[in-house]
Amino acid sequence: MLDLLAFSVFVTDMEPDIANTLNNASDNMLAVKNITKLYGDFPANQNIDLHIKTGEIHALLGENGAGKSTFVKMLYGSLQPSSGEIFWKGEPVNITSPSHARKLGIGMVFQHFSLFEALSVSENIALSLSTDISLNDVTQKATELSNKYGLPLNPEALIGDLSVGERQRVEIVRCLMQNPELIILDEPTSVLTPQEAESLFETLDILKSEGRSILFISHRFDEVRRLCDRATILRFGEVSGACDPKQETSASIARMIVGSEVSLISKKAPQMSEAVLLKISNLSQPAATPFAIPLSNISIDIHAGEIIGIAGVAGNGQSEFFDAISGEVLSKLSTEVQIRDENVGLMTINERRKLGASFVPEERLGHGAVSEFKLSDNMLLARHKSDDVAFQRLGKIGMIWRDMIEKATKRVCDVMDVRKADVDPLAGSLSDGNLQKFIIGRELDRQPSVLVINQPTWGVDAGAASHIRQSIVDLARSGSAVLIISQDLDEVFELSDRIAVMFDGSLSQSLDASKTNREEIGLLMAGVDGNEGKHAA
């Protein structure tokens, strides 16, 4: 009972309190002066100056490895700067830990969610709060916040049942529970449909109108231009520019980020051929775990020379679909998956590889590569069987032929321009972009006739992404069939010749990429079949 009392007093008391401090605060909510962070001798951040005004949405842009995460971690207290100062409302502060940051009024929503799938929304929120608040109070407060900011949530729902967009709302509500004045959002829209992103922007506008500040990290220039008041651009750990994004074009922002003109990928018209290299027919699969998505009746043909893009919001069966094509999960019938006219539904992943197929899974570490392994070992991981002639000797004993593997690793790194500190570093030490270049290069090096990639450039910086996309296009135009599964609509439109949308375990008809548009695809992604009329016709 006491808890309840204390809590309600807190709820009513804090709001005017915040308003006061906001009114009294100087123009800059947060100012960072000359901050440097060294890892050994390597400066991850160097002499960064940045200030965030009260009530503004400030964008932080930069390639992966440009130092954005390092910078944000220092603001949130999980890293300490090597030198330089942080001023919070004009006072110099030394942010010692995330809980200290929260006490100051800095909240953060991470790109990767940290929610327990088996617990309910309010239980997840309660977990991050101190123990002396009852679950009922948390539920009540969370409901209040979600109504106020247009973040509809059912506090009793299990996280496992929620879409990615809804999970993100949980993260945001959880962050708002701390009543933060500065909210840091790390690539919040990378997993949302255009419609979901739009509603997130509305929420951010409300927060802004209350005088809260937002630091918005994103790769998407159009969003930044739509939403943000100012932008700071990082490059090689230093501030390379600041601008008013509304005055810039996407191309000019991109130029500041990569330091040179981003080369748009060149895409010749597809040399359509009749040969179907990858054929999925009536693929259905029950859910393997309570949180998996069952697949129902998926059919699609991929011809030699073309790229098919599968759009869709994450968690609609994409990874289950990928596992079924790759053979990590076997199908019920051998005819459900065909590679080069061969029924492979019951074949293992290595037998499918031997038929000329290559696969790149979504998760880089722990699935496509092992972080504690060197690159050469990761080369062996995917190709020990398909390249057994080159990589193994002594027949049955299967002795590993190190020289050959290291040669292949070097070849891939050269072709894909993988930047690394060592000759053969651990996979976990590479940046996302470089690791993805390596993983895709590892497969391209085989000249596969069928390539299936789940999220080709997820979390990868602009420079690496355009390199990867160009090599995917080149492979397709040389006569291979390519299937990409991606949440990134820009990417899907940039690469694909035909687009299909995955929703709730089933796949829409494929649409000609040149004849459809983002709205149509967006509706399909949200489960509204905008094509009903056309289907009937």
Added chain:
Amino acid sequence: MGGIAGAAVPVFFPEFTSFWVLPAMLICGIAGGMVWAAIPALLKNKFGTNEILTSLMLVYVAGLFLDWLARGPFRNPEGNNFPGSIGFSEWQVLPEVLASGRMHYGMVFALVGVLIIWFLLSKTIKGFEISVIGQAPRAGRFAGFSPKRTTLFVFLMSGAFAGLAGISEVSGAIQQLRTTISPGYGFTAIIVAFLGRLNPLGIFAAGIVLAPSYLGGEAVQISLNVTDKIANVFQGLLLFFVLACDTLIHHRIRLGHSWGFNKQGVTNGAD
């Protein structure tokens, strides 16, 4: 279990004395170890049980089974009712190396075993498979390795070596099946494995380092009149420090504020 299976040969066929009896004993020992080790592997593959718990519990089952055998079916009829099998004859005893006194061929087996495992783990695809499955099962599936097959393989392999160790001890050092063939060697082996940094060659060195602690325990009991359990205490401390060291190298301990809500706001409000 290896010791039991191997000792079954001389117990049931005391007349079988030729050059071939020793290999037969060793093979039975290896097979016994493999069969016993297959149980936790199958349980894990079938029901997803934790292999550490099941194998640990099976250790006690094996110990009691040995006890029952040594007092019951395997007991030496001329042993004045003392528990224990008949003593092994010359052909059934693992010979010494270079007339060294006590060092029998088990030592050679250990060396060869270490070399085999080292080669397997670091030079072959099979070893690669084992480390992939151990580090990242999902990546193992992507590589086309079967976690179940690997689990079974690793358990059979380990069981074989444990069985070989058991029969070597029974046949080489004790030369009879007794209720007390192992003063907790299996548990000491855990310490040895961690002390050797889980590397086969390191484990060999760690074994040599740790072996004197058993002898030292007895010496201490004789000369200082303290119990030889003191050696176990030291071994335990050693493991504790090795593991603590790893933890402290990778993690930083911080005492301080709890993760949390703006507590100040709550208390101020309540006031």
